[in-house]
Amino acid sequence: MRSHSILFPSLLLTAVLASGCATKSSVAKAKDEARDAHRIAEQALTTAQEANNRSIRTEEMVNRSFRHSMRK
Amino acid sequence: MGLSRLRRGWSCFALLVWVCGVAASSRGEEFNISSSRRDSVIGELRYTMAWRGDSLLDIARAFDIGHDQIINANPRLNRWLPRVGAEVVLPSMYVLPPGERRGIVLNLAELRLYYFPPGKKTVHTFPVSIGDYDWRTPQGTTKIIAKQVDPSWHPPKSIREEHAEDGEDLPPMIRGGDPDNPLGHFALRLGIPGYLIHGTDQRRSFGIGMRVSHGCIRLYPEDIEELYAMVSIGTPVRIIDQPVKIGLRDEELFVEVHHPLVDDEEPLFDPPTLEDVLRELEPFVREGHEVDMDRVEAAVRLGDGIPMSVSASASGERYWTDPTF
Numbered sequence A: 001m002r003s004h005s006i007l008f009p010s011l012l013l014t015a016v017l018a019s020g021c022a023t024k025s026s027v028a029k030a031k032d033e034a035r036d037a038h039r040i041a042e043q044a045l046t047t048a049q050e051a052n053n054r055s056i057r058t059e060e061m062v063n064r065s066f067r068h069s070m071r072k
Numbered sequence B: 001m002g003l004s005r006l007r008r009g010w011s012c013f014a015l016l017v018w019v020c021g022v023a024a025s026s027r028g029e030e031f032n033i034s035s036s037r038r039d040s041v042i043g044e045l046r047y048t049m050a051w052r053g054d055s056l057l058d059i060a061r062a063f064d065i066g067h068d069q070i071i072n073a074n075p076r077l078n079r080w081l082p083r084v085g086a087e088v089v090l091p092s093m094y095v096l097p098p099g100e101r102r103g104i105v106l107n108l109a110e111l112r113l114y115y116f117p118p119g120k121k122t123v124h125t126f127p128v129s130i131g132d133y134d135w136r137t138p139q140g141t142t143k144i145i146a147k148q149v150d151p152s153w154h155p156p157k158s159i160r161e162e163h164a165e166d167g168e169d170l171p172p173m174i175r176g177g178d179p180d181n182p183l184g185h186f187a188l189r190l191g192i193p194g195y196l197i198h199g200t201d202q203r204r205s206f207g208i209g210m211r212v213s214h215g216c217i218r219l220y221p222e223d224i225e226e227l228y229a230m231v232s233i234g235t236p237v238r239i240i241d242q243p244v245k246i247g248l249r250d251e252e253l254f255v256e257v258h259h260p261l262v263d264d265e266e267p268l269f270d271p272p273t274l275e276d277v278l279r280e281l282e283p284f285v286r287e288g289h290e291v292d293m294d295r296v297e298a299a300v301r302l303g304d305g306i307p308m309s310v311s312a313s314a315s316g317e318r319y320w321t322d323p324t325f
Helices: A002-069 B002-024 B056-062 B067-073 B157-165 B221-230 B274-286 B293-302
Strands: B029-032 B041-043 B046-049 B087-090 B093-095 B103-107 B112-116 B122-127 B140-149 B186-190 B196-198 B211-213 B236-240 B244-249 B252-257
Touching (some): B041 B244, B056 B067, B093 B244, B093 B252, B112 B221, B252 B274, B252 B293, B274 B293
Antiparallel strands (some): B029 B122, B041 B093, B046 B087, B103 B112, B112 B122
């Protein structure tokens, strides 16, 4: 009966510590994943901006060509 | 279900607007002029919807509007592929050019020609192409000295050399009636040697309303046909360059400001400044007209060629082409 009363808080403490460590590790993992996601998003944004710039340049080229073709 | 009915209704309405526009495309725009000499604003803004496969240039042609004019009025739309269903502004509202309302008046800054038939209280107006940076259309007063159906084109040496630089062999003469004749089917010869008001061939017919000619004044084929029928030899022609026009309608004051199109490689003029506009407004202010300065500044900043009411008492909304408004 006495040994039971000691064992229970010990188990509880072990469980809490284990759970705490697991939570810490999850947070670190989540942070790493967020950093990766952020990096990928920045790369995607840069690619999109490059594509947009290319598209604008293409449209300007089309506009200039059209203007030129309208000359007599 | 309600939504689909609404869509069907809107589609029918848009189709009706479009059909009306296409039906009107065979003629330039004619407006009655108020008997009051002071009133000088004609027309209204109109709207249509972009249809699948339409470019802004198709819409401009259908509604007798010029290339630069429709692009300046719709800066948020892609000129080649406007979003299907997008609202397109048709800027068919104009302040009449200053000076005598007689014969032909061509305002270079707005790429538009006005014709005041003798003895009538009407004005016809058409978009035009004019000379570009290297081939400016001259300003001044002249008259129509000859009319010609199916004119032949004898390109001068300078133009042939220009084409040769682009690797294009331009013949010394293109016969009248030839589908590739850039003069089209009708020409009005001006008293200024070498300058014509003429039509165009099909290939260049979507380039009306631009600064692209070698100094001649070029109209849509259907517009030159109409103008040719109305104009007689001896008709006076006044060519002006007025990027700022001020007008009244029922004592409401309007300002129309034209900027050169941003994709003009070498703009022919600097955009008008606030000082330019205030100078033009001064006589009206001295008469007692109260002006809303925010609206004047907006008109100067937009420079889209759409008349903007600047009266302090103005209550009507206008279509803001600038998304920051």
